[in-house]
Amino acid sequence: MEEKxxxxxxxxxxxxxxxxxxxxxxxxxILSSVQKALPEVSKVLKYNLERYVFVSGxxxxxxxxxxxxxxxxxGIHGRASAIxxxxxxxxxxLSVWQITGDGDALAIGGNHFIxxxxxxIDTNILLFNNQIYGLTKGQYSxxxxxxxxxxxxxxxxxEHPFRPGELxxxxxxxxxxxxLDIDVKLTSELMIExxxxxxxxxxxxxxxxxxxxxxxxxxxxxxEHREDRVITLRHGEKMVFGKNRDKGLILSGLSLKVVTxxxxxxxxxxxxxxxAYNPNPGVHMMLANMEFPExxxxxxxxxxxxDSTYDDNVRxxxxxxxxxxxxxxxxxxxxxGETWDV
Amino acid sequence: MDKQKNVQELDxxxxxxxxxxxxxxxxTGTLFADASALFGNGVNTFPDYPSExxxxxxxxxxxxxxxxxxxxxxxxxxxxxxDVLVAMNxxxxxxxxKWVKKGGMIIVDADQFNEKGYQRAGYKTIDAxxxxxxxxxxxxxxxITTLTKESLKESGLDNKSIxxxxxxFALGMVYYIFDRPLNFTEKYYETKFKKKPEIIEANKxxxxxxxxxxxxxxxxxxxxxxxxxxxxxKGKYRTINGNTATAWGLIAAAEKANLPLFCGSYxxxxxxxxxxxxxKRKDLGVKTLQAEDEIAGVCTAIGAAFAGNFAVTSTSGPxxxxxxEALGLAVMTELPMVIVNVQRGGPSTGLxxxxxxxxLNQALYGRNGEAPxxxxxASTPSNCFDFAFQAGKIAMEHMTPVILLTDGFIANGSEPxxxxxxxxxxxxxxxxxxxxxxxxxxxxxxxxxxARGWAFPGKKGIAHRVxxxxxxxxxxxxxxxxxxxxxxxxxxxxxxxxxxxFIPEQEVYGDKEGDLLVVGWGGTQGxxxxxxxxxxxxxxxxxxxxFNYINPLPRNTRDIFTRFKNIVxxxxxxxxxxxxxxxxxxxxxxxxxxxxxxxxxxxxxxxDRFNKILEGK
Ligand SMILES: Cc1ncc(C[n+]2csc(CCOP(=O)(O)OP(=O)(O)O)c2C)c(N)n1
Ligand code: SF4
Ligand SMILES: [Mg+2]
Numbered sequence: 001m002e003e004k005x006x007x008x009x010x011x012x013x014x015x016x017x018x019x020x021x022x023x024x025x026x027x028x029x030i031l032s033s034v035q036k037a038l039p040e041v042s043k044v045l046k047y048n049l050e051r052y053v054f055v056s057g058x059x060x061x062x063x064x065x066x067x068x069x070x071x072x073x074x075g076i077h078g079r080a081s082a083i084x085x086x087x088x089x090x091x092x093x094l095s096v097w098q099i100t101g102d103g104d105a106l107a108i109g110g111n112h113f114i115x116x117x118x119x120x121i122d123t124n125i126l127l128f129n130n131q132i133y134g135l136t137k138g139q140y141s142x143x144x145x146x147x148x149x150x151x152x153x154x155x156x157x158x159e160h161p162f163r164p165g166e167l168x169x170x171x172x173x174x175x176x177x178x179x180l181d182i183d184v185k186l187t188s189e190l191m192i193e194x195x196x197x198x199x200x201x202x203x204x205x206x207x208x209x210x211x212x213x214x215x216x217x218x219x220x221x222x223x224e225h226r227e228d229r230v231i232t233l234r235h236g237e238k239m240v241f242g243k244n245r246d247k248g249l250i251l252s253g254l255s256l257k258v259v260t261x262x263x264x265x266x267x268x269x270x271x272x273x274x275x276a277y278n279p280n281p282g283v284h285m286m287l288a289n290m291e292f293p294e295x296x297x298x299x300x301x302x303x304x305x306x307d308s309t310y311d312d313n314v315r316x317x318x319x320x321x322x323x324x325x326x327x328x329x330x331x332x333x334x335x336x337g338e339t340w341d342v
Numbered sequence: 343m344d345k346q347k348n349v350q351e352l353d354x355x356x357x358x359x360x361x362x363x364x365x366x367x368x369x370t371g372t373l374f375a376d377a378s379a380l381f382g383n384g385v386n387t388f389p390d391y392p393s394e395x396x397x398x399x400x401x402x403x404x405x406x407x408x409x410x411x412x413x414x415x416x417x418x419x420x421x422x423x424x425d426v427l428v429a430m431n432x433x434x435x436x437x438x439x440k441w442v443k444k445g446g447m448i449i450v451d452a453d454q455f456n457e458k459g460y461q462r463a464g465y466k467t468i469d470a471x472x473x474x475x476x477x478x479x480x481x482x483x484x485x486i487t488t489l490t491k492e493s494l495k496e497s498g499l500d501n502k503s504i505x506x507x508x509x510x511f512a513l514g515m516v517y518y519i520f521d522r523p524l525n526f527t528e529k530y531y532e533t534k535f536k537k538k539p540e541i542i543e544a545n546k547x548x549x550x551x552x553x554x555x556x557x558x559x560x561x562x563x564x565x566x567x568x569x570x571x572x573x574x575x576k577g578k579y580r581t582i583n584g585n586t587a588t589a590w591g592l593i594a595a596a597e598k599a600n601l602p603l604f605c606g607s608y609x610x611x612x613x614x615x616x617x618x619x620x621x622k623r624k625d626l627g628v629k630t631l632q633a634e635d636e637i638a639g640v641c642t643a644i645g646a647a648f649a650g651n652f653a654v655t656s657t658s659g660p661x662x663x664x665x666x667e668a669l670g671l672a673v674m675t676e677l678p679m680v681i682v683n684v685q686r687g688g689p690s691t692g693l694x695x696x697x698x699x700x701x702l703n704q705a706l707y708g709r710n711g712e713a714p715x716x717x718x719x720a721s722t723p724s725n726c727f728d729f730a731f732q733a734g735k736i737a738m739e740h741m742t743p744v745i746l747l748t749d750g751f752i753a754n755g756s757e758p759x760x761x762x763x764x765x766x767x768x769x770x771x772x773x774x775x776x777x778x779x780x781x782x783x784x785x786x787x788x789x790x791x792x793a794r795g796w797a798f799p800g801k802k803g804i805a806h807r808v809x810x811x812x813x814x815x816x817x818x819x820x821x822x823x824x825x826x827x828x829x830x831x832x833x834x835x836x837x838x839x840x841x842x843x844f845i846p847e848q849e850v851y852g853d854k855e856g857d858l859l860v861v862g863w864g865g866t867q868g869x870x871x872x873x874x875x876x877x878x879x880x881x882x883x884x885x886x887x888x889f890n891y892i893n894p895l896p897r898n899t900r901d902i903f904t905r906f907k908n909i910v911x912x913x914x915x916x917x918x919x920x921x922x923x924x925x926x927x928x929x930x931x932x933x934x935x936x937x938x939x940x941x942x943x944x945x946x947x948x949x950d951r952f953n954k955i956l957e958g959k
Pocket of ligand 3: 059102103128129131132133134141
């Protein structure tokens with residue numbers, strides 16, 4: 001048994017293809033995060049390189065598979081979820097990673113996306129959310145905020161955006177995490193968590209498109225405000241954030257509320273502890289939906305719940321039926337049922 | 343029973359069972375067909391059912407029919423017109439009277455021909471015979487409902503179940519008229535209702551009472567018998583319909599290739615049964631995924647093909663439209679896959695339950711870019727098995743998507759089939775790339791077939807990327823080079839054309855030269871063959887050239903065409919195949935015969951048309 005999986009470095013996951021994203025595009029950082037995470041994933045899950053398959057749709061983000069030196073499939077716009085599903089069902093031993101954009105996953109591919117999540121097929125979906133159509137040069141996407149001015153909305157959009165986390169949990173998603181493109185460390189960590197989770201793992205990565213939507217996430221990425229405006233959730237830990245680690249989340253009535261520890265009578269004891277494993281989606285949904293300025297934006301693993309996966313169910317059912325089947329080959333099949341001799 | 347009746351021997355007979363959707367006519371017809379097949383007759387059947395699941399009871403829209411054609415030889419069609427019509431209510435009579443041969447027999451359930459029945463079926467009067475002009479037909483007015491109630495009054499069954507058995511009474515009558523043995527059907531009850539002995543007994547009793555009733559009434563002066571076909575090949579037989587045969591042929595191809603079968607599909611009439619039959623076959627390891635739509639169906643199949651399964655997707659016209667873009671991806675990535683398209687009346691939702699051959703253009707051309715694909719058409723219910731198998735073999739050995747066209751007519755039609763043995767089918771050897779192949783190039787091709795290698799994820803040392811962007815000729819990496827695109831376009835077409843060298847030559851039924859060559863493709867074969875046989879029996883110089891391989895066409899096609907004075911291309915569309923032939927072989931003059939009524943050809947209209955061509959009209 002070759003134990004190659006113990007010895008990979010990020011270099012092993014770099015292909016010889018020239019990376020063609022714009023300089024400064026958030027996709028570069030995400031690529032590094034993945035290349036950094038894969039040696040670790042290999043070690044933890046004992047995966048050799050040939051087990052990885054990267055599947056994508058169409059978009060800037062979807063060029064990703066060319067840049068990782070594994071098996072790869074650059075599909076058609078919106079269909080990555082379906083293609084990835086086919087790959088996984090055909091060979092459940094593969095580690096299938098889907099790379100998709102906000103347009104690819106949530107507009108043209110919305111249907112496939114929610115159904116992949118609902119089935120809980122064991123794939124890892126990395127959703128690059130830049131709130132814009134990058135490849136086609138700057139039209140609004142289903143995650144562009146209401147009123148956003150783009151080439152196809154010169155007077156601002158008049159439609160409400162999707163919140164990917166809400167959609168995932170609404171589709172009975174079992175794993176949802178969020179990261180920032182620039183936070184390579186956190187993104188890598190989430191990749192590993194996603195890979196370890198059996199079932200559809202969706203990781204939303206807030207990604208800056210320098211050309212067509214530059215600065216969309218400045219309000220949470222700029223060094224000065226970042227810590228006050230995001231909360232990085234960790235299972236089993238208190239939901240605290242802020243430069244001085246003095247802010248936290250409590251449950252007030254049926255909603256979350258931001259409080260300052262030591263003020264208004266709130267102490268650390270009042271602050272919620274993050275339970276990512278709780279099957280009840282209520283708090284997870286609220287965490288995923290938190291928006292600035294009322295709340296900090298939640299990063300980290302928001303939901304991580306065990307359930308049976310589609311691919312396991314397929315395999316188990318086949319084995320179960322085969323166990324005491326009378327029909328064992330096509331000849332048996334052809335001769336089954338009503339027949340007669342001439 | 344009155345054994346004085348005359349027994350007349352017939353060569354063939356056509357019986358049509360019709361009634362309300364809830365009257366169980368499909369089962370009745372199937373039992374009659376199976377009993378006749380077991381008896382040894384040539385049999386061919388066709389169901390004709392409404393697209394509404396539960397149209398209002400007693401209305402013409404809710405009439406369901408099942409036609410059975412029996413012969414003392416192989417019969418190739420379900421028959422144009424019937425000798426005997428069973429009509430369980432006024433609506434069934436109204437909808438089907440036009441399909442009865444002049445002077446034919448019509449058995450009706452007299453109990454249903456009351457004011458309410460007439461009214462629901464939309465009659466203007468309460469006299470069907472006059473209103474439908476049935477004076478020249480032999481009408482048997484049997485109070486079937488009453489007699490069924492009488493027959494089962496001591497059965498202990500509730501009234502609803504009793505009334506529901508009236509189809510078996512009618513079946514018993516037909517069994518008497520055609521001198522059919524009852525034991526096959528009795529055996530069916532015994533297996534079907536194993537756990538409900540009272541139902542077995544009730545069914546047996548009604549069937550027998552119907553049989554005896556027919557024997558006792560004087561309205562039925564003669565009975566008929568159709569001898570078993572004697573020219574049949576020895577062997578074990580079963581009844582099969584086209585959709586089941588298609589599903590099984592795909593499974594057979596997977597077995598011969600020694601690869602798992604994956605089917606991604608979305609239900610659509612009349613193709614759903616392919617998915618249903620495959621879903622049953624978990625015992626053979628078949629994986630079926632009922633996708634969220636047809637696009638997902640084909641895309642999951644593409645993913646499965648990439649990962650090394652024999653991948654298929656099944657659909658009908660509107661679904662094929664949805665799959666178009668992804669089929670281009672399959673062409674570009676040169677992955678093997680079979681797309682089964684069971685054609686129905688179009689465009690749009692069209693005539694979902696009716697047959698047509700109008701998706702040929704879509705199969706040949708319905709994709710963006712230059713996207714050639716192998717197209718094959720099955721032509722009988724049972725040969726769906728062989729062509730599904732062939733489609734799989736070509737797809738996997740030539741690394742190309744293959745469209746298999748069938749249609750609602752052969753998909754739902756059934757016939758006796760001599761069960762083949764898998765040892766008589768060829769091996770399937772896909773060009774699977776071994777692990778650690780040195781210098782592996784994803785788009786390097788073998789010279790014989792021009793097929794690229796199939797490199798499964800999970801195998802060491804052959805990691806590579808594919809996708810919808812144009813590929814470098816050898817390396818498979820993205821290439822925008824102008825000459826490379828030309829070269830790739832050329833080789834994708836050449837690869838499909840190369841299949842010509844691996845398919846059999848086109849056969850001709852009849853003489854190899856003559857006055858008229860009848861040309862057809864796909865599911866019209868039975869009708870065209872019957873028409874040509876009739877004309878040849880009458881001494882006419884007519885032959886049949888019926889195509890199963892559409893793209894590429896068999897290599898001797900032109901040679902066949904040159905030997906006939908006239909060519910007529912017959913198809914259930916407005917001329918899609920004839921125009922394809924015009925593009926390929928411009929130097930011939932083609933007559934054409936087209937029909938789009940949601941119905942198969944009739945032999946009568948074909949013979950009529952061919953005679954006119956021979957007469958120079
Ligand atoms: C069927 C089809 N429709 C439209 C397009 C054009 N198209 C390509 S990518 C894209 C949007 C990409 O946006 P997103 O998925 O957010 O990816 P990004 O480029 O932002 O990473 C569109 C509209 C296409 N390639 N195919
Ligand atoms: S257009 Fe935007 S998303 Fe696309 S590569 Fe450039 S910066 Fe990145
Ligand atoms: Mg985008």
